[in-house]
Amino acid sequence: MLQAERQEENSQSMDTEVPHKTDMATVNYLCIGCPLGCRLEVDADTSTNTVVEVRGFSCRRGKEYAIQEHTAPLRLVTTTVAVVDGLWPRLPVRSREPVPKDKVRTICERLRSIRVSAPVASGAIIWIDDQGSGTEIVAARTMPVREAHDRQLDQCQK
Numbered sequence: 001m002l003q004a005e006r007q008e009e010n011s012q013s014m015d016t017e018v019p020h021k022t023d024m025a026t027v028n029y030l031c032i033g034c035p036l037g038c039r040l041e042v043d044a045d046t047s048t049n050t051v052v053e054v055r056g057f058s059c060r061r062g063k064e065y066a067i068q069e070h071t072a073p074l075r076l077v078t079t080t081v082a083v084v085d086g087l088w089p090r091l092p093v094r095s096r097e098p099v100p101k102d103k104v105r106t107i108c109e110r111l112r113s114i115r116v117s118a119p120v121a122s123g124a125i126i127w128i129d130d131q132g133s134g135t136e137i138v139a140a141r142t143m144p145v146r147e148a149h150d151r152q153l154d155q156c157q158k
C-alpha cells in the first residue's frame with residue numbers, strides 16, 4: 001500500500017507544471033529621443049536578450065529608443081579627417097546614418113588614414129565603408145582652399 005501511494009504522488013507531481021524560470025535584469029538608460037531626457041528602465045530576459053517591459057518614458061520615441069538601445073545600439077560617427085591645402089588642417093565628417101555601436105571604433109580607425117584635398121563641399125561623400133555596413137561618411141562643413149599668399153607666408157616662416 002505504501003508503494004501505491006508513492007506512485008500516486010509521483011504521477012501527481014508530474015502533472016503539475018513547474019514554471020520556466022527566466023533570468024530577468026533591469027537596465028537603466030537616459031533617453032535622448034527628445035529634450036525631456038527621461039530615465040528609462042528596461043526589464044529584459046537575459047537568456048534571449050528580449051525586452052519584456054519599458055518604464056519611465058513620456059513619449060512614443062522614448063519607448064522606441066529604449067528597445068533599440070537595448071537590442072541593437074546605434075551611434076552616429078562624428079570625427080575629423082586630414083585636409084591638404086585647406087583653410088584648416090582638419091575637416092569635420094559624420095556618418096549619414098547611424099551605425100552599430102560596435103563598428104564605430106573600426107570606422108574611426110579607417111578614417112584616420114584618409115586625407116582629402118580642398119575644396120570640399122558640405123555633404124560631399126568622403127568615404128564609403130565597403131567592408132561592412134556600407135555607411136557613407138560625409139563632410140559636415142565646407143572646406144575652402146587656402147589662398148596662395150597664405151601658403152607663401154607659411155613657407156617663409158619655416
